[in-house]
Amino acid sequence: MKATLQPVEHLGKFERLQLVEDLWDEFAAETGPETRDDVLDELERRAAWRDAHPAQGKSLAQIAQSLGVRL
Secondary structure (H helix, E strand, C coil): CCCCCCCCCCCCHHHHHHHHHHHHHHHHHCCCCCCCHHHHHHHHHHHHHHHHCCCCCCCHHHHHHHHCCCC
């Protein structure tokens, strides 16, 4: 959708709703947010640490319990 945005006051209630639905469908069809290279590098670093130290990690339940949060 590469249309020029124009005022929507002239549209009826159902036409505006259809526009919103069309926009939402287009938004949902996108693959997701782009991830920066530095974020991917950090995720890979953390995954490598996890693989090298399997007994030192904590589960989500353990972290939540230590914070006093119920899942």
